[in-house]
Amino acid sequence: MADTEPAENPAGDSGQGSASPAPSGRGFVHFTDLWLTVLIVAVCGWLYYVTTQFDEVSSLLTQNIGPEWFPRLLIWTIVVLSLLLPFEHLARGSQTASIDEDRSSRIKSISVFTALLMICVVSMIHLFGTLGGMISVCIALPLLWGERRMKILVPYVLIFPPTVALLFTKVLKVYFEPGLFGVAIGG
Amino acid sequence: MGFDALTLGFSLIFDPYNLFLILCGVLIGVMVGALPGLSSPMAVALLLPFTVGLEPIPAISMLAALYCAGTFGGSITAILINAPGAPPAVATAFDGYPMAKNGEAGRALGLAAVSSVIGGVFSLLVFLVATPLLAKVALEFKPPEYFALAIFALSMLAAISGKSSIRNLIAGGIGVLIGTAGIHLTTGVERFTFGIPEISDGIHFVPVLIGLFAMGELLTQSQTLDKTLERISSVVIKLPSREDYRKIKWTILRSCGIGTFIGILPAEGSTVAAIMGYNEAKRFSKEPEKFGSGAIEGIAGPEAANNAAAGGAMVPTLALGIPGSGTTAVILAAFIMHGLRPGPHLLNETPQFVYAIFFAMLFANLMFFAIGLGGAKIFSRITLIPRTLLWPSVFVFSMVGAYSYSSSVFDIWVMLIAGIVGFIMNRHGFGAAPLVMGLILGKLVEESLSQSMIIYDNNWLRLFESPIVVLFFVLTFISLFWPLIKQIWSKAKT
Numbered sequence: 143m144a145d146t147e148p149a150e151n152p153a154g155d156s157g158q159g160s161a162s163p164a165p166s167g168r169g170f171v172h173f174t175d176l177w178l179t180v181l182i183v184a185v186c187g188w189l190y191y192v193t194t195q196f197d198e199v200s201s202l203l204t205q206n207i208g209p210e211w212f213p214r215l216l217i218w219t220i221v222v223l224s225l226l227l228p229f230e231h232l233a234r235g236s237q238t239a240s241i242d243e244d245r246s247s248r249i250k251s252i253s254v255f256t257a258l259l260m261i262c263v264v265s266m267i268h269l270f271g272t273l274g275g276m277i278s279v280c281i282a283l284p285l286l287w288g289e290r291r292m293k294i295l296v297p298y299v300l301i302f303p304p305t306v307a308l309l310f311t312k313v314l315k316v317y318f319e320p321g322l323f324g325v326a327i328g329g
Numbered sequence: 330m331g332f333d334a335l336t337l338g339f340s341l342i343f344d345p346y347n348l349f350l351i352l353c354g355v356l357i358g359v360m361v362g363a364l365p366g367l368s369s370p371m372a373v374a375l376l377l378p379f380t381v382g383l384e385p386i387p388a389i390s391m392l393a394a395l396y397c398a399g400t401f402g403g404s405i406t407a408i409l410i411n412a413p414g415a416p417p418a419v420a421t422a423f424d425g426y427p428m429a430k431n432g433e434a435g436r437a438l439g440l441a442a443v444s445s446v447i448g449g450v451f452s453l454l455v456f457l458v459a460t461p462l463l464a465k466v467a468l469e470f471k472p473p474e475y476f477a478l479a480i481f482a483l484s485m486l487a488a489i490s491g492k493s494s495i496r497n498l499i500a501g502g503i504g505v506l507i508g509t510a511g512i513h514l515t516t517g518v519e520r521f522t523f524g525i526p527e528i529s530d531g532i533h534f535v536p537v538l539i540g541l542f543a544m545g546e547l548l549t550q551s552q553t554l555d556k557t558l559e560r561i562s563s564v565v566i567k568l569p570s571r572e573d574y575r576k577i578k579w580t581i582l583r584s585c586g587i588g589t590f591i592g593i594l595p596a597e598g599s600t601v602a603a604i605m606g607y608n609e610a611k612r613f614s615k616e617p618e619k620f621g622s623g624a625i626e627g628i629a630g631p632e633a634a635n636n637a638a639a640g641g642a643m644v645p646t647l648a649l650g651i652p653g654s655g656t657t658a659v660i661l662a663a664f665i666m667h668g669l670r671p672g673p674h675l676l677n678e679t680p681q682f683v684y685a686i687f688f689a690m691l692f693a694n695l696m697f698f699a700i701g702l703g704g705a706k707i708f709s710r711i712t713l714i715p716r717t718l719l720w721p722s723v724f725v726f727s728m729v730g731a732y733s734y735s736s737s738v739f740d741i742w743v744m745l746i747a748g749i750v751g752f753i754m755n756r757h758g759f760g761a762a763p764l765v766m767g768l769i770l771g772k773l774v775e776e777s778l779s780q781s782m783i784i785y786d787n788n789w790l791r792l793f794e795s796p797i798v799v800l801f802f803v804l805t806f807i808s809l810f811w812p813l814i815k816q817i818w819s820k821a822k823t
Contacts, residue, residue: 174757178757182499189506189521192523193520196519197518197519199516199517199518203515204515204516205515205783206782206787207515207779207782207787209513209515209518209520210520211779212509212775212778212779213509216502216505216506217506219502220499220502220503223495223498223499223502224499226495227499230493230495233813240492241492241493241757244756244758245756245757245758247552249552249756252551252552253552253752256548256551257548257749260724260748261745263728264728264741264742264745267738267741268738272732275728276725279724279725280722280725283717283720283721283724284717284718287551287554287716287717287720287721288554289715294718295718298718302722303725306725306726306729307729310729314378314379314381314382314733315382316729316732316733317736318732319736
């Protein structure tokens with residue numbers, strides 16, 4: 143009656159995910175959230191600095207509402223709210239406990255490699271074009287995720303990216319960049 | 330006048346081409362709904378670039394059809410493999426899967442299909458009546474009222490959805506802040522462009538939406554590749570018996586009301602509605618002890634509620650231009666992409682628009698009912714697609730979708746960064762939906778606040794001159810401090 147989907151991830155590291163429940167210091171101050179607050183405040187500080195570099199405009203044009211006014215208001219709001227984060231668990235214990243549970247396991251290396259692979263593919267679009275990028279994803283990502291069944295991988299790589307490319311170029315009239323060494327597809 | 334618009338709306342939709350697009354939306358919706366990890370907002374975001382070349386009505390109809398069908402599709406996998414294809418189907422799994430394990434998978438799917446379509450059609454009738462009425466009220470709104478309304482919408486989303494109101498508010502604020510990048514309309518000053526010419530026009534929301542919903546989920550899925558799913562096979566769907574109908578009729582009716590009401594509130598409608606629908610079904614049941622082991626009300630309650638929320642969520646989206654859920658936020662983005670800004674003025678000038686969407690969603694409900702009855706077995710097989718091929722395909726669609734919006738590789742980078750940042754934010758409890766809502770409402774918030782400040786000569790207190798503004802601010806306060814108010818209330822009672 144019940145069949146089971148095969149496990150598909152020899153590449154995923156088995157141990158790391160469940161290794162460390164990361165006690166995050168839930169005393170008066172929640173330390174993980176404190177770091178988060180520091181990060182948010184730092185980014186906001188930098189963004190605030192950026193707003194000070196906006197071009198000056200005559201007050202006649204701005205009517206007292208300059209281009210920096212609204213972003214600064216938002217930055218202040220975000221800073222004030224983020225200052226509450228380290229103490230949020232005192233008021234809403236169960237909810238923050240659930241967030242702690244979500245982030246207690248470390249990010250698996252497979253996720254990091256997946257993100258890096260995606261960055262590499264997008265960086266190479268200038269060289270190999272959009273179709274080249276699609277083909278590389280269709281080869282590299284399944285392999286990274288542990289797919290070794292060539293009888294499904296090869297037809298997938300041969301059929302899927304060209305079909306998507308043709309759909310977009312011929313039906314939706316999108317022009318795909320061929321890249322330096324890539325293939326131009328008629329738009 | 331109203332009847333003319335209704336017939337015009339019908340004729341706009343009752344066209345073979347439009348019906349075909351709605352059918353496509355339904356098929357994609359059921360498939361996406363059935364696939365664990367793929368959600369309606371993600372599918373709508375991925376489908377956005379495909380609709381660029383379409384007229385607004387067929388485009389929005391297709392996306393709305395996907396939304397309706399996606400909500401139902403989630404129940405298939407919730408019942409058959411105990412893995413809700415979409416968050417709104419979480420509660421369906423509580424009793425759906427035990428029923429399936431007891432050899433009643435077909436009956437459970439039949440109950441889900443019938444309850445879903447009743448919930449969907451009920452909410453559409455409310456949508457048909459409420460949208461023009463709400464739009465009429467909103468015609469009186471001026472910038473201060475719009476500002477207060479947008480703040481209320483953001484606060485509702487923060488209060489109801491996710492795990493932390495503060496984090497949701499921060500995410501919403503970040504979304505609004507991202508929306509400020511680009512050239513400031515009044516002064517022509519470049520803000521947060523960092524010398525990148527592509528940002529001068531602002532950061533396009535389509536790549537951000539795709540990144541947050543699709544790429545973020547892809548990275549989340551990469552963490553669970555070793556998870557195995559138990560699957561119930563050989564399903565023949567069965568319509569509920571007369572005895573079943575007798576047992577669930579009040580549950581469905583109650584859930585229709587709950588779902589539609591929750592849907593109209595600006596928040597993550599369907600999921601909250603489904604959980605409330607389930608809880609209320611249990612509370613009113615004569616046999617609450619059967620819940621969790623295969624009670625039919627446990628399927629009817631959440632399914633009627635989550636589909637009713639889909640129609641309800643379209644009410645504020647069309648009448649006020651304020652999204653009622655994460656998916657309708659993406660649908661609102663589709664409107665903007667097509668050069669339209671939903672709200673009272675659009676409805677006043679083109680009332681046939683709302684009726685066309687009504688008929689599109691009505692047809693979508695009927696189609697997914699037929700497809701659900703006839704094709705549940707096929708759709709349950711969709712989960713056999715290896716994740717090692719499914720998610721690379723999602724990445725390809727995301728990449729091409731982000732690129733095709735303005736044929737720019739820069740947008741692929743935006744999508745990728747949004748995905749990675751979204752994944753990290755999600756781990757720390759910051760939801761994607763509030764960020765998207767903030768991003769989409771950002772322009773409205775800034776414009777309405779700036780205009781209000783100019784009107785009131787920079788005097789904040791004068792905002793409170795309008796009773797509607799005061800009302801929205803009071804509602805905002807209540808929504809933000811609701812847990813505290815509830816606590817004080819219950820303490821006072823005891």
